[in-house]
Amino acid sequence: MNSISVLGARLGHVVRKMTTPQPLVLCGPSGAGKSTLMKKLTDEFVNNFGFSVSHTTRQPRAGEEHGVHYFFVTRQEMQEAIGNGEFIEHAEYSGNLYGTSKKAVQDVLSKGKICILDIDMQGVIQVKNTDLQAQCVFIRxxxxxxxxxxxxARGTETEESLARRLSVAEKEMEYGTLKGNFDLVVVNDEVDQAYQELRAFMLPAIQLQNSN
Incomplete structure (x- = not known):
């Protein structure tokens, strides 16, 4: 390959990199309002965002469909895939594995959509060690x-579960407010104001996406 061809290949790689939407990682304690802000964002920009389908080793619940709500796999299958480097993040909760595969994210990006990942602190740490180049937002x-x-106020927490969630939240908020861990930290005190902060942060990416 001559020098012109090499330069062309490199430029092509750069152009593809620039025009591929960056994934959006949302992280924050349970109860911080991530789901509410995420819904407002996807409701307003319905054609711009997509969600990756996660994998899990737990059994399907009533009404859940394979490939829609989750990819339901065996522990052995998932452990092998993790070992092969097929996941960008994974964790274990209540004896079950959960994770996001590289393919699941690429499936969304290949449609020209910004892939939203709603993951916890451990997931964020893992994602930041990949070449995904996601935009990371912490909601607190x-x-x-x-x-x-x-x-x-939810009325769904026991004393034990409340104490556990608050303990986890303290660690997440400590990590979330450390400089350099996130591209944006949104304090969700008033939902509409918090949404305007998130919206303003994402608007350049949305406008770039719409121009392609």
Missing amino acids: PPSIEDLKKRLL
């Missing part, structure tokens, strides 16, 4: 006390 409540009130 104003304080732990405010988060406790929100979780209690």
